[in-house]
Amino acid sequence: MISIQLNDLQVECEQGRTILEVARAHGVEIPTLCHHPSLPPAGLCRLCIVEQEWPDGERSVKSSCTLQATDGMKILTDTDRVHSLRAGVIELLLLRAPHATSIRDLANLYGVEQPALTQLQEPDGCVLCGLCVRTCEQSMAREAITCAQRSTGRSVATAFHDRSENCVGCGSCVNVCPTGVLHLEQQDGVRRIFWNDQLLNETELVPCEDCGDEFTTRQLLDWTAQRGKPNAVDTEHPVCPACARQRQARRMARPLARY
Ligand code: SF4
Ligand code: SF4
Ligand code: FES
Structure with a gap:
């Protein structure tokens, strides 16, 4: 120590x-x-x-x-210096994501006023923290998204701005995004991942064999099985975590029924 x-x-x-x-x-x-x-x-x-x-x-x-x-x-x-430097960082974040609750909360905490939006660039809500890219790459091992250069600056995008074949629709990037600029929509058996209104990919939702809830995507099931994760869901008979626990409980109770 x-x-x-x-x-x-x-x-x-x-x-x-x-x-x-x-x-x-x-x-x-x-x-x-x-x-x-x-x-x-x-x-x-x-x-x-x-x-x-x-x-x-x-x-x-x-x-x-x-x-x-x-x-x-x-x-x-x-210290005063730390406080003032953090306030400067927050001011820049506010320019990028003026509507994000997480950034506004920080601004309130540090007494930072919304700066005038006099920049040439429209705020796109992305603070370029890189969490989504690093999560996709390092936690999911997919490298489906990257920080790309646009005419107006940097943004998060797929390669060549096409839909990414690498994206398995896990939603991890959405979960870590502090501003909500990355989001997902689910409709008619399809999960769509967006950065602002830019569609990154579509994946096929899979229903639980027991309760019917669409709880994951076909691509994520296949990828998890391929990676040999010990808790991978059976890709032929997918069951959501809640129903899997119920099945397990029933299996454990069965021998007791004899007594
Ligand atoms: S949803 Fe797609 S882009 Fe996001 S972390 Fe998962 S694989 Fe990567
Ligand atoms: S999309 Fe979200 S997580 Fe990704 S860099 Fe922008 S703010 Fe960060
Ligand atoms: S540099 Fe430490 S949290 Fe971002």
């Missing part, structure tokens, strides 16, 4: 932990945007910045999600 100073607290933690992890473990709030606990840190958004104070009193600004704790370190998470 090592020891660090976190604001006024002297805390112990394991070597290799990030400052963000240590802070959260001790109830110290640090806002994040591009961080997700199931993905390696990317250090993209700079919202999680803190100050590191060196023995000579000098301070430098670091991203807490990528900064590893070392013994004797002194970290300040709530």
Whole structure:
């Protein structure tokens, strides 16, 4: 174990932990945007910045999600400088996604006013946090979407802006998107994934063999089976998680019925 100073607290933690992890473990709030606990840190958004104070009193600004704790370190998470730098980041986020609840909540917290939308570029609601791309690539191993360049700037898109054959319609990218610019619609047995109004792909919904609820997609079932996941659903006889639990409970109760 090592020891660090976190604001006024002297805390112990394991070597290799990030400052963000240590802070959260001790109830110290640090806002994040591009961080997700199931993905390696990317250090993209700079919202999680803190100050590191060196023995000579000098301070430098670091991203807490990528900064590893070392013994004797002194970290300040709530100084005027940190507050003002985070407010600057939030102002830029507001320009990109002025209607996103998550960004407006942050702005309220930091007292940031909505900046005048005088930019040439229309806000498209995407803060380019990259969470969707990293989730698709690193959690789902699909690489169906990427950060692409458009005439007006960067956006999230499929290769060549065509519908992506790689997309299995899992919805993981939608779940991690902090602004809701990625969303899905389900109708007539089809799941559609959109970035704004741009259709990324369509996949076939699969009903549960027991209750009939459309709970997954054909492409995701096939991909999960292909990856050899131990809890893969039977692709021939798909059953949703709730019905699978009921089947299991019935199987377990059967031997007891004899007594
Ligand atoms: S829905 Fe498609 S694009 Fe989104 S994470 Fe799943 S495979 Fe990737
Ligand atoms: S679509 Fe959502 S998750 Fe993806 S980069 Fe934009 S804001 Fe982030
Ligand atoms: S959460 Fe640390 S840089 Fe984005």
